[in-house]
Amino acid sequence: MKKAYCIILISSIVMSCQTKKIHKTEQRKSEKRDTIQQVVERLIATEKKHIFIKDSTDYSSLFLKAIETARMKTTALIDNFLILEENDTIRFPEIPSIGKKTILTAKQGQLDITLTIERINQTTIDYAIEMLEFGNVSYKSKGQADLSSHFYFGAETDTNSLSGMGYLSTEFRNNQDSCYTHIRLGIDENSGTYLLGKLKKNYNGKIKDIELNNFPTLVEKQQ
Numbered sequence: 001m002k003k004a005y006c007i008i009l010i011s012s013i014v015m016s017c018q019t020k021k022i023h024k025t026e027q028r029k030s031e032k033r034d035t036i037q038q039v040v041e042r043l044i045a046t047e048k049k050h051i052f053i054k055d056s057t058d059y060s061s062l063f064l065k066a067i068e069t070a071r072m073k074t075t076a077l078i079d080n081f082l083i084l085e086e087n088d089t090i091r092f093p094e095i096p097s098i099g100k101k102t103i104l105t106a107k108q109g110q111l112d113i114t115l116t117i118e119r120i121n122q123t124t125i126d127y128a129i130e131m132l133e134f135g136n137v138s139y140k141s142k143g144q145a146d147l148s149s150h151f152y153f154g155a156e157t158d159t160n161s162l163s164g165m166g167y168l169s170t171e172f173r174n175n176q177d178s179c180y181t182h183i184r185l186g187i188d189e190n191s192g193t194y195l196l197g198k199l200k201k202n203y204n205g206k207i208k209d210i211e212l213n214n215f216p217t218l219v220e221k222q223q
Contacts, residue, residue, distance in 0.1 A: 052076040063123040066149035080122055082152060090152040092122040093170040096185050096195055104197045104218035110134050111207065115197055115218050117183065123147045125172050127183060129199070131207050139205040145172035145183050158198050160188040161216040167196065179203050184212075194220040 051067065052075065053059070059077060075083045082090040096102060101118040116128040128142040147170070155168040169186030182200035187193060197218035202209040 052078075054078045058122045060121070060124040060144070060146045062146050063149055070149060093147070093151065093155070095170060095187055096125070098122075102195050103221040104195060105221055106216045106218040108215055111215075113199065113210070113215070113218065115183070115199060117185065117197075120144075125183065125185075127172075127174075127181070129181070129201065131204055133207055137206050139207050141181070141201075141204075143174050143181065145174040145181060147172060155186070156184055158184055158186065158196070158212070158217070160191060160196060162219065163188060163191045165190045169196070169198065194222065196220070 053064070054077065056064065058079065077083075080092045080094075082092065084090070096117060096119045098119045098121065101116065104115045104117070106113055111131065111133045113132075114130045118126045120126055124144055124146050126142075126144055129140065131139040151170070156171050157166055158169045159166050165188055167186050167188040167190075169184040171182055171184045173183075174181040180200065180202060184198040184200075186196055188196055198212050199210050199215065199218060200212050204210065208214075
């Protein structure tokens with residue numbers, strides 16, 4: 001009887017210690033979250049702005065201006081995270097990779113298009129587009145395209161014209177007056193790990209306007 005009582009007593013003590021340990025661990029996690037939020041709030045107060053930006057070179061000036069103009073309830077832009085006042089933390093898209101130059105190509109009839117992109121920061125890609133039709137009519141364009149400041153509403157959905165499968169993509173835009181260049185980039189995980197692209201562009205010299213549904217998917221050129 002005494003032996004059984006000792007076992008019950010020891011078990012109660014162990015369970016009590018484990019419960020206290022779990023409670024302390026959860027408390028430390030909560031305190032850590034509170035500390036991060038408090039740090040951000042102090043940084044904002046120091047900056048005297050409604051948004052704190054750790055490093056402005058991580059984002060395009062157009063993206064930052066759009067956020068300022070929209071007066072979004074933004075707390076901070078820190079590295080590859082957008083932190084909102086409601087304690088929502090949103091990660092910037094990881095595709096395409098920053099610093100990697102990629103060439104994508106596609107052909108439809110007599111029209112060949114080559115798209116070269118390189119992501120230079122969290123919001124922006126450098127791009128160069130070359131269109132060649134009938135072997136002698138050509139058009140070239142280059143510039144920078146940016147993420148929308150509302151990118152966190154959700155990714156785009158495109159269809160891989162090679163497999164017929166849908167995949168998620170991120171859209172980068174360059175709009176100047178009535179001229180537009182929209183570049184969507186993503187990966188069809190069902191078909192492989194290579195980068196896919198869709199192009200929407202007007203004013204291409206003598207070559208037709210390129211829309212999402214009138215030209216096939218551009219595919220990363222394999223080295």
